Amino acid sequence: MLWVKAFHIVFVAAWFAGLFYLPRIFVNLAMVPADSHAERERLLLMAHKLHRFSTLLMGVALGLGLWVWLGYGAGRFAGSYWLHAKLLLVLGVVGYHHMNRRLMRSFEDLSNRRSHRWFRVYNEVSVLLFAAIVVLAAVKPF
Template sequence: MIVRMSASYLWVKALHIVFIASWFAGLFYLPRLFVNLAMVASDSIAERERLLVMARKLHRFASGLMWIALASGLWLWLGVGIGQGPGNGWLHAKLALVLVVIGYHHVNAVHLRRFERGANTRSHRWFRVYNEIAVLAFAAIVVLVVVKPF
């Protein structure tokens, strides 16, 4: 498949990469804040509130980045035709992983609300493992996009 390399295509592709990387930075760091929140002593109200403020702001910022990343990806897919035609199974796998990552983003919001209500039941160790989901998804998506194994 031949992709027309217009200036707008290259700009949108560059912005897509920047916003994906930025969104994932938020997905990498927010669960680290959850690790810290899960470790805060019950009598450390100021520390808990400071971490909650950071988590709220990061989640809100990452949500905006997510929407721009998704919009630019949609433009590349539908507007330019990236991944259309035979031999593009990699794109279907990537889109499935993108749905998983969107779900992960929303599960982060659920965890944040639980921390805000003081209703978290997960340990800091659980959040350390949970934190790795975004790393594995990011690695898999990059491999699919670059290597295009199928």
């Protein structure tokens, strides 16, 4: 079970690497001049590839997490409120992942109205979620 747990952590870290970098690409996309089609297309291609790869990593991370949870006995965690909070945050991360896809589509459709400053702040959401999940998993405060 420790091997599964270790690989779960590896895939979660890899997934978050994509979640950290994809919004940074959005910052750059929001700063591209309207007449710079080649730069826009290059950044969109990078965003597509990163999102696709991150989606694969997400699936493996969630699958391994479920395996760990079931392997340790899901009922064993019934009174573990830290785990409930962590799972709620994980749902938030999955929503953030899907929000990235919607934001990417807005760049494709030329319908993005958000500034690069907005994307800089949005980029920090994944860091806060990651930090909160790690603290809950490691410290188990409640």
